[in-house]
Amino acid sequence: MGLSRMATRLVAPAEGIPAAAALLASGDVVALPTETVYGLGAAALDPAACAKIFEAKERPLSDPLIVHLPGIDWLERLAEASAAARELASRFWPGPLTLVLPRRYPVGRLALPGSRRYQPGGVALASRIGESPEFIGLRDYRPGDPLRRIDWKSWAKEGKPIVREYRDEQFVRHALVLDTFAAPGREEHFEEAVSVAASFAATVLTQESLLDLLFVVDKAYCVTAGRGVGSAARMLEVLAGVERCAAQSFSVLSVSVLRRAATLTGCLLVLTDYDASRREMLESLQALGIPVRAFVICDSTTQAESSWGPSVRRIEIGRAAEGLALP
Numbered sequence: 001m002g003l004s005r006m007a008t009r010l011v012a013p014a015e016g017i018p019a020a021a022a023l024l025a026s027g028d029v030v031a032l033p034t035e036t037v038y039g040l041g042a043a044a045l046d047p048a049a050c051a052k053i054f055e056a057k058e059r060p061l062s063d064p065l066i067v068h069l070p071g072i073d074w075l076e077r078l079a080e081a082s083a084a085a086r087e088l089a090s091r092f093w094p095g096p097l098t099l100v101l102p103r104r105y106p107v108g109r110l111a112l113p114g115s116r117r118y119q120p121g122g123v124a125l126a127s128r129i130g131e132s133p134e135f136i137g138l139r140d141y142r143p144g145d146p147l148r149r150i151d152w153k154s155w156a157k158e159g160k161p162i163v164r165e166y167r168d169e170q171f172v173r174h175a176l177v178l179d180t181f182a183a184p185g186r187e188e189h190f191e192e193a194v195s196v197a198a199s200f201a202a203t204v205l206t207q208e209s210l211l212d213l214l215f216v217v218d219k220a221y222c223v224t225a226g227r228g229v230g231s232a233a234r235m236l237e238v239l240a241g242v243e244r245c246a247a248q249s250f251s252v253l254s255v256s257v258l259r260r261a262a263t264l265t266g267c268l269l270v271l272t273d274y275d276a277s278r279r280e281m282l283e284s285l286q287a288l289g290i291p292v293r294a295f296v297i298c299d300s301t302t303q304a305e306s307s308w309g310p311s312v313r314r315i316e317i318g319r320a321a322e323g324l325a326l327p
Contacts, residue, residue: 029053044068045077047321061318080104080198080236102198102239105321138162172209175267176200177257180215180245182272189272189297190244192317196295197270198239199324201225202232212260213238216245220256254281261288269294274308282311295323 008031011019020030027049029042040056042049044067054061067078072089075081079101081089088097138154141161154162178197182190201211213223213235225235254277257267267285271278274296285292294312296304297320304314315323 024049027052029056041068047319075101076104078104080202080239082233082237082240084233084237100240102236103195104202105195105199105324107199107203107324138164172265173212173263174209175212175214175257175260175264177253177267177269178213178215178239178242179250179253179269179271179273179278180217180242181248181250181253182244184246186272187244188317189299192297192315192320193270193272194239194242196297196315196320196324198236200268200270201235201239209265211235212264214253214257214260215242216248216253216256217243218245218247220252222256222260250277250281254284257281258284258288261285261290264290266291267293271296274312286311 020032023030024041024043027043027046029040029049029052031038032041033039040053042053044050044065050065053059053065069075069078072086072093075086075089080103081099081101085099085101089099138151139162141150141163149163151162151164176197179193180190182193197213201213210224210226213221213225215221221238223235223238225232258281267290269278269282269292271294274294278294282292282294292311295315296308296312297317298304298314299317302314304312308314313323
């Protein structure tokens with residue numbers, strides 16, 4: 001349906017802004033003046049409303065729309081903005097500054113079953129000890145030791161700070177696995193995978209769990225955040241700069257994930273395809289008793305197969321928000 005066949009209504013200048021706001025809120029399209037020409041506008045967070053612009057202008061879906069925000073506080077509704085990005089935006093917007101940020105989709109609370117796992121040797125700088133730590137003994141305080149481990153009775157007796165030392169700690173620890181092995185010509189799949197991974201990172205990452213971001217570029221990488229280890233901002237900065245891998249095989253990622261399996265509570269896989277090697281990694285994790293949720297980035301021509309199983313969900317490019325909103 002082109003613009004000439006779309007029902008239109010002229011609004012008197014006196015009621016223009018209130019009437020336009022009401023139309024936008026109801027999911028309709030509004031024509032509005034810009035600094036050069038008239039343009040079509042719709043509520044940016046309403047996929048159905050945005051689709052009407054493409055339909056009216058007969059615009060290809062590969063030609064994205066510009067989103068106008070009323071303020072910097074709206075930025076995080078659409079993208080994962082680090083502290084540095086927010087500072088730059090507050091200083092230079094509005095102005096000639098472009099920020100490249102991972103897109104963010106709303107993700108409901110993910111209920112990954114599984115129990116706490118031992119983290120051999122503990123986790124340095126973790127904000128709290130986990131359940132059932134194995135106590136080794138007492139020792140003198142060292143700079144950097146957390147205050148929670150100070151043994152106050154021993155300090156009073158010895159006249160110097162004494163801390164309790166533990167061998168192992170138990171934590172909820174999830175892996176967020178990003179598939180960087182998108183084949184040539186599937187760059188859009190990779191970019192969508194990064195956005196989905198960033199959305200999951202912001203949802204899963206809490207002070208009560210650890211999150212390992214696993215991916216491969218020139219080698220296998222693991223970036224950990226949560227419970228005082230690393231930061232969400234740092235993980236999002238890493239995701240903003242991650243590149244597609246062309247020099248390694250997918251087995252490098254599988255080995256990196258599986259060798260950490262003993263410490264993992266659950267695993268989220270963000271995949272750019274679902275071939276035999278990716279299926280093998282998922283099934284290997286499940287065979288080890290690790291709950292797995294996989295999200296496969298697909299185009300409109302790729303349909304989910306019954307053989308994928310209930311742990312695998314299809315996420316269509318351009319409709320990721322809808323796919324991630326499903327229970």
